[in-house]
Amino acid sequence: QRLREQGVKPETMEKQYNLNQRIEAEETALDSASLVITSTHQEVEEQYSLYDNYQPRRMEVIPPGVDLSRFHPPRRGEAVRAPIWNQLKRFLTQPRRPMILALSRADERKNIQTLVRAFGEHPHLRELANLVIVAGNRDDIETMERGSRTVLTSILLHIDRYDLYGSVAYPKHHESSDVPDLYRLAAWSRGLFVNPALTEPFGLTLIEAAASGLPIVATADGGPRDIIGHCRNGVLIDPLDPAGLGDALEQVLTDRRRWRQWATNGVNGAHRHYAWDSHVQKYLKALRRTRGKNHRHRRLRAKSRLPTVDRIVVCELDNTLLGDREGLQRLLQRLHEGGGRVGFGIATGRPVESTIKLLRDWQVPAPDLIITSVGAAIYYGQRRVADRAWERHIDYRWNPQALREALRTLPGLKLQPKSEQHRYKISYFLDEKKAPSVRHIVRHLRLQDLHANVIQSRGMFLDLLPCRASKGLALRYLGVKWGLRPEQLLVAGFSGNDEEVLHGNTLGVVVGNYSAELEPLRGRPRIYFANGPYAWGILEGIEHYDFLGTIRVPEEEGTDHDGDIARLPA
Numbered sequence: 162q163r164l165r166e167q168g169v170k171p172e173t174m175e176k177q178y179n180l181n182q183r184i185e186a187e188e189t190a191l192d193s194a195s196l197v198i199t200s201t202h203q204e205v206e207e208q209y210s211l212y213d214n215y216q217p218r219r220m221e222v223i224p225p226g227v228d229l230s231r232f233h234p235p236r237r238g239e240a241v242r243a244p245i246w247n248q249l250k251r252f253l254t255q256p257r258r259p260m261i262l263a264l265s266r267a268d269e270r271k272n273i274q275t276l277v278r279a280f281g282e283h284p285h286l287r288e289l290a291n292l293v294i295v296a297g298n299r300d301d302i303e304t305m306e307r308g309s310r311t312v313l314t315s316i317l318l319h320i321d322r323y324d325l326y327g328s329v330a331y332p333k334h335h336e337s338s339d340v341p342d343l344y345r346l347a348a349w350s351r352g353l354f355v356n357p358a359l360t361e362p363f364g365l366t367l368i369e370a371a372a373s374g375l376p377i378v379a380t381a382d383g384g385p386r387d388i389i390g391h392c393r394n395g396v397l398i399d400p401l402d403p404a405g406l407g408d409a410l411e412q413v414l415t416d417r418r419r420w421r422q423w424a425t426n427g428v429n430g431a432h433r434h435y436a437w438d439s440h441v442q443k444y445l446k447a448l449r450r451t452r453g454k455n456h457r458h459r460r461l462r463a464k465s466r467l468p469t470v471d472r473i474v475v476c477e478l479d480n481t482l483l484g485d486r487e488g489l490q491r492l493l494q495r496l497h498e499g500g501g502r503v504g505f506g507i508a509t510g511r512p513v514e515s516t517i518k519l520l521r522d523w524q525v526p527a528p529d530l531i532i533t534s535v536g537a538a539i540y541y542g543q544r545r546v547a548d549r550a551w552e553r554h555i556d557y558r559w560n561p562q563a564l565r566e567a568l569r570t571l572p573g574l575k576l577q578p579k580s581e582q583h584r585y586k587i588s589y590f591l592d593e594k595k596a597p598s599v600r601h602i603v604r605h606l607r608l609q610d611l612h613a614n615v616i617q618s619r620g621m622f623l624d625l626l627p628c629r630a631s632k633g634l635a636l637r638y639l640g641v642k643w644g645l646r647p648e649q650l651l652v653a654g655f656s657g658n659d660e661e662v663l664h665g666n667t668l669g670v671v672v673g674n675y676s677a678e679l680e681p682l683r684g685r686p687r688i689y690f691a692n693g694p695y696a697w698g699i700l701e702g703i704e705h706y707d708f709l710g711t712i713r714v715p716e717e718e719g720t721d722h723d724g725d726i727a728r729l730p731a
Contacts, residue, residue, distance in 0.1 A: 188214050192612045192628040195557065196451045198223050198444070200363055203383025213607035221447045224387065226440030227368050229431060231341045234374030234424070240349035243342035245335060249293060254327035259290040259414050260352035262343060262375070264366050267296040267309040267316075272357045272380075272400050274315045279357075281323025283407035290352065290414055293330045295343060300333070344373035351420060353378055353413050357400045361385055368435045371427030376420055378409050392430025394423040465541050466504060466529050467643050472708060473504035473529070475636060475662075476699060477654040478516060481672050482507070483523050484695035492696040493525065499709045506639075508532040508632045508652070508662060510618070512583060513540060535616060535624050535658075536635040537585035551638060552585070555627040558612045561587055564625055567611055572596060574623065587625040591617065599623075618658045633662040640667075648714045651706065653699045655679070663688055668714070670702030686715035 164174050174180060191197065191214035198221050199205050205220050240246070250256045261280065265271040273294060280292045294316065299305060302313050320329050335343075347354060347370075354370035356379040364384035367377050371388070377395035379385035389395050398409045413420065433439060467473075474496060476482040483489065496505055505528050509516055513533045520527075527543035537555070539548040564587060568574055573596025577588040597605070599617050606613060614626040640650055647666035654663055654671065657678030663669040668687055671679050674694035682688045689705050691698035707713045 184212075188212055188607075189614075189628065191215070192607075193557070195219065196221060196447060198447065200225055201383040201387045203362070203386065207383075213604055214612070216610070222387070223440065223443045223447065224391070224435050225363065225365075226437035227365065227372075227431075227435045229368075229372045229436050232344060232369050232372035232431075233341075234428060235345040235349040240342065240345040243339070243346060245332070245339040245342050246346060248332045248335075249330045249346070252327070252330035252332075253291050256291065257350065258328075260347040260350040261290050261292045261410055261414075262295070262347040262352060262354050262370075263293070263356070264295045264340065264343065264354070265356070265358070267299075267305075267312040269308060269312055270359050271296075271312075272359050273312065274319055275400060275403050275406065276355060276357045277316055277319040277323070277325070277329070279403040279407040279410070280329070281319060281325055282403060283411065286407055286411050286414075287325070287328055289411065291328050291330065291350075292325070293343070293347070295332060295335055298334045340369070341373065344370050344375055348373055348375045348424065351414070351417075353395075353410065353420075355406075355410065356380060356385065357398065357406060358382070359400050364388060368431050372431035372435075374424040374428050376413055376423040376427065378406070378413060388435075391434040392427050394427035394430060465546075466501060467541070469501055470504035470529070470643070471502045471645070472649045472651070472712065473506055473639075473643075473645065474651045474699070474703070474708070475506040475508050475530075475532075475653070477656075477659050478507055478509040478511060478519060480674060480695070481653050481655045481659075482525070482696060482699070483519065484674070485697060486523070488693070488696035488700070489523060489525070492700050495700060495703065495709070503709060504529045506530040506532065508536075508636065508654075508659075510535045510624070510632075510658060512581065513538060513545065515580075517545070530639065532632055532635045532639075534583040534586045535626060536630045536632040537583045537626055539635055539639065550642075551635065554638070555585055555630040557627065557629055559585065559627040560611060561625075563609075564606065564611055564613055567606055567609055568602070568625075571602065571605070577622075585627055585630060587613075589623040589625075591621055591623040593620055596623075616658075616661075619656075631661055632659075633664060636662055636667065637665070648712060651702065651708050653702060668702075668706050668708065668712075670699055670705075672698030674698070 191212055197219055202222050205217055205222060209215050209220065263273060263276055265273065273296060277292070280286055296313065297309065299313065302310055316331065320326065344354065353376045354367070356364055356367055356377070358380050361380050361382045361384045364379065367379055367385060367388045370377055371392050371394050377389065378398060379389065379395060380400040381397035385397060389397060396409050396413060398406050496503055507516065507528050509532070511533060513531065516531060516533055529542065531540045533540065539551045540546060541548065573592035573594070575590045577590055581588045599615055603615050612628045614628050614631050616624045616626065636650060636652065640647060648668060650667045652662055652667050652669050655674060656676040660679060660682065663682060666687065669689065671682065671688060671690045672694055673692050683690055689702050691701040693701045703709060
């Protein structure tokens, strides 16, 4: 929205930031998560509510944990012994007046100029209190970056315009160790802490001030709303209303009884709601409520080579592994020469029965693992032992009957034969001229609180999988399960169906007979475009990455056949 307001064209925006891809990734995360933890209610109500997968009942607001060990109310004589006190006194004619403390970066969004204006235009407030502005560290304003230079210059001009010399302190330097002392000095003077930012997602300084026994005045935005709601220790203001801000500051400073109550509330509330112990207890409580929905991975009972391997080659079946018998035999021989540390896997959209038949026809030995039905199932070894932990993982929010019913009325979709269906895959023939776009189908499902990974392929097929299932997700699951880093997985493919599995930090190989759908991946450092077709291309990729040796991992973008690399210990 901000970019549009600045006149940036949508195509420029997309090219630079990949916003559609980012938003869809966030939709996928919301779709898959059984619990979404946010810091403030504003995140739930104003940010997540923009997404199709907005489900507030699965969201829990847990304020971040804060280390409060350095922050406490002033003890007798402690504040005035602080080193920063001597710096502040240089600016102030009557330094023992109540202190209005503002502590932030010199950033336009922090709205410090409005605070100075509110102070300068309120005669009683000027007689009542001092204003202390701690806006980072500086040596020479003229040498600072443009944003900070503009803000600090504006502050000084406002001080001069309202002739606030002697009642405003703006020290040039402070240490991190001075911050707790600043809060205590303000509390000792019976002052307050103010945060007039234009927008404040959280507001760590508000919690630190509260723990120091300091009432707060803050902008009516996400973080301050929650903090003052929890601690009951201050007042919210409109940051664009200088007169209202000045009146609020005056009211807090002149009502002594309320000041004492807010000071006590702030200390108690900060420790009750924002200390690390409190944060952890809330977090664990939320997790316990979802514990029954998650399952631990169980060890494979059947014999398997996978516990002993330290790298795996995973290939698409059609037009990648298979297609040239001589190249296939050379690849199988090369993998055999790699010894017991090299695993071999298949990732395909085919059902397991069709996959096994095709492997037998091409005389391919039983792979160590097979990902079938576009990621709906994982099998191990010659006995094809199913990974039940994967099934339990992807079963989350999977409702095939409701999904079929929701798509029944959409044009251009026809269910494929029973042989192409799977417990965790619904497959359709797709008529692109009649059917809605994938984006429309996904939105149609999400608005009915139905969740699936919708995959279109070859312009004529449409598969629905659980939101936690795909070939790429299955591959990453296997890496975690068997203790392999992404760089220890080499993935080979040829078509748009393989784009998702090639993404990420694995080492990718696109064989020479690839489909034009994969051309946008060219130039990515960890996706190698081979010249050789079929298995020859896989062999070429193995050599490119030295995958059977020390494993060369590209670190920077370069050309297809060379570039900067780093060696990964075997």
